[in-house]
Amino acid sequence: AFIPMVYNCGIVLTCFRSIDVNYLAVWLTLDYLCDLMYVADMIVRVCTGYLEQGILVKDRAQLKKRYLRSSRFLWDLAAVLPTDLLYIVFGIHTPMVRINRILRTPRLSEALDRMETRTSYPNTFRISKLMLYIFVLIHWNACFYFALSSYIGFGADRWVYPNITNPVFASMRRQYFYCFWFSAQIFTTVGDTPLPDREEEYLFMIADLLIAVLVFASIVGNVGNVITSLRDRDNVFFPNHELVKAYLRSHHISKELRKRVSDWYQHLHINKKITRENEILQQLPVQLQTEIAVSVHLSTLSKVTIFQNCETSLLEELVLKLTPQVYSPGEYVCKKGDVGHEMYIIKEGKLAVVADDGVTQFDVLSEGNFFGEISILNIKGNKSGNRRTANIRSIGHSDLFSLSKEDLTDVLSEFPAAKRHLEEKGRQILTKMGMLEDTGEGEAGEAEKVETKLTRLESNLDALQTKLARLMVELESSNSKMLTRVEQLEVEVQALENQLPENEGVEGEGEDERGEGVGQEVEWEREEAEGEEETVDVKKQRIKYVVSYW
Numbered sequence: 001a002f003i004p005m006v007y008n009c010g011i012v013l014t015c016f017r018s019i020d021v022n023y024l025a026v027w028l029t030l031d032y033l034c035d036l037m038y039v040a041d042m043i044v045r046v047c048t049g050y051l052e053q054g055i056l057v058k059d060r061a062q063l064k065k066r067y068l069r070s071s072r073f074l075w076d077l078a079a080v081l082p083t084d085l086l087y088i089v090f091g092i093h094t095p096m097v098r099i100n101r102i103l104r105t106p107r108l109s110e111a112l113d114r115m116e117t118r119t120s121y122p123n124t125f126r127i128s129k130l131m132l133y134i135f136v137l138i139h140w141n142a143c144f145y146f147a148l149s150s151y152i153g154f155g156a157d158r159w160v161y162p163n164i165t166n167p168v169f170a171s172m173r174r175q176y177f178y179c180f181w182f183s184a185q186i187f188t189t190v191g192d193t194p195l196p197d198r199e200e201e202y203l204f205m206i207a208d209l210l211i212a213v214l215v216f217a218s219i220v221g222n223v224g225n226v227i228t229s230l231r232d233r234d235n236v237f238f239p240n241h242e243l244v245k246a247y248l249r250s251h252h253i254s255k256e257l258r259k260r261v262s263d264w265y266q267h268l269h270i271n272k273k274i275t276r277e278n279e280i281l282q283q284l285p286v287q288l289q290t291e292i293a294v295s296v297h298l299s300t301l302s303k304v305t306i307f308q309n310c311e312t313s314l315l316e317e318l319v320l321k322l323t324p325q326v327y328s329p330g331e332y333v334c335k336k337g338d339v340g341h342e343m344y345i346i347k348e349g350k351l352a353v354v355a356d357d358g359v360t361q362f363d364v365l366s367e368g369n370f371f372g373e374i375s376i377l378n379i380k381g382n383k384s385g386n387r388r389t390a391n392i393r394s395i396g397h398s399d400l401f402s403l404s405k406e407d408l409t410d411v412l413s414e415f416p417a418a419k420r421h422l423e424e425k426g427r428q429i430l431t432k433m434g435m436l437e438d439t440g441e442g443e444a445g446e447a448e449k450v451e452t453k454l455t456r457l458e459s460n461l462d463a464l465q466t467k468l469a470r471l472m473v474e475l476e477s478s479n480s481k482m483l484t485r486v487e488q489l490e491v492e493v494q495a496l497e498n499q500l501p502e503n504e505g506v507e508g509e510g511e512d513e514r515g516e517g518v519g520q521e522v523e524w525e526r527e528e529a530e531g532e533e534e535t536v537d538v539k540k541q542r543i544k545y546v547v548s549y550w
């Protein structure tokens with residue numbers, strides 16, 4: 001839709017076409033090609049989904065209904081009405097009959113807005129857009145000038161277009177260029193145009209000069225905006241050097257230090273190092289920030305040994321907390337004995353672990369290595385506590401990511417494996433340097449064992465308490481059962497005791513009878529009776545024993 005609209009905006013009003021008949025076929029072809037594009041754009045519009053309560057509507061019937069009922073449709077329709085039929089009345093050389101084609105100008109600005117949000121070079125685009133608008137305006141004005149000249153009469157005075165019968169000014173190209181130049185001179189307020197002679201000419205010039213003021217103001221304003229936005233962009237990417245320079249000068253900082261600062265800024269600019277990444281992405285939702293940061297820094301993080309086998313979630317958490325830092329050659333990143341507040345990951349460059357003389361190198365760290373973790377990890381037995389164990393010096397320019405103690409602690413609390421790995425590496429360095437207290441390690445182990453034992457004992461105690469409680473319950477229930485049984489037995493014994501004297505009497509009588517009668521049988525019965533008496537006694541004794549026991 002963009003091209004036909006620009007074409008129509010520029011061409012519809014062109015008065016030069018009416019004169020030039022040689023290109024009529026070309027003009028007509030272009031006209032109808034543009035009309036076709038308009039229709040195609042209308043079809044695209046019908047099929048373009050829209051958001052309703054945040055949900056994209058794609059249903060054809062709904063889309064069609066919405067478009068046909070909208071005012072846009074009326075404008076689009078009016079713009080493609082076949083006004084060309086008026087050629088029959090006014091003749092083929094009257095392109096003005098197609099003036100309705102410019103009714104779609106709002107669509108042009110819509111297309112430009114969309115392009116502006118998508119382009120990677122918004123400032124270039126803004127300037128181009130401004131130039132396009134100015135070009136169209138100058139073009140229209142040139143057409144009006146030509147039409148006015150034609151109305152007054154070509155070559156009637158110095159101000160109007162020269163006589164077209166003059167072969168020098170006869171060609172369409174010459175006519176257009178002259179008019180465009182005339183119009184451009186007015187709009188750029190150059191003011192080198194011939195003085196008007198007639199009132200119409202004066203009116204035209206006054207109107208033009210008024211428009212020119214606006215055009216000039218908009219050019220200045222837009223270009224100013226572009227320059228400001230370019231400066232803002234630079235400020236976002238690179239810290240403001242001018243401010244720092246002024247500060248250093250006002251505080252009479254030594255030349256040597258000022259040079260180091262300048263070198264640092266120069267390095268940032270030349271190598272396009274961005275130190276304010278987190279600020280730049282702040283406006284985006286966290287999820288998008290994470291995805292961008294992961295895709296930008298993942299390659300660096302994946303080279304770091306501790307993060308190589310880490311879960312992606314750990315990397316995602318980490319990546320947003322990294323702060324880019326750039327160090328200059330010879331600069332110290334850590335000084336032995338300082339309190340550690342952050343650890344570092346090397347993105348690019350080489351750094352040396354140096355002795356206090358700053359020259360003797362113990363080790364060289366490069367891309368993918370990390371350092372500064374020992375003083376922030378609270379490793380048990382670390383004799384240096386939270387102090388840096390070594391001096392780290394940047395050999396050349398180095399790009400680092402720093403990770404604060406708090407952020408690292410937060411992240412590692414959720415990822416114990418990574419914590420163990422870091423601590424292990426720290427312990428190795430400390431052991432090598434003889435800065436790890438063995439006893440501390442042993443005590444720690446002992447303390448751990450005691451802790452484990454205590455935990456085990458506590459759990460055993462819990463289990464025993466539960467068992468005891470269960471046993472107590474069982475004991476109570478069996479106790480009450482026993483009591484009931486004993487009471488029952490006592491009742492039975494009482495009953496037996498009550499019965500016993502009577503039986504004894506009867507038996508005595510019988511004994512006598514037996515004694516009197518058959519001697520052996522009586523003896524046997526006595527024995528039997530004695531046996532019974534004995535059983536009752538035993539029973540009584542046993543019951544008494546049980547009762548006394550309970």
Ligand SMILES: Nc1ncnc2c1ncn2[C@@H]1O[C@@H]2COP(=O)(O)O[C@H]2[C@H]1O
Nearest residue numbers: 340353363371372373374375388389390
């Ligand atoms: N010999 C070494 N080799 C490599 N790195 C070291 C060595 N000694 C110290 N470091 C690192 O240098 C860092 C200095 O600060 P930290 O003590 O916090 O943590 C230290 C280690 O990460």
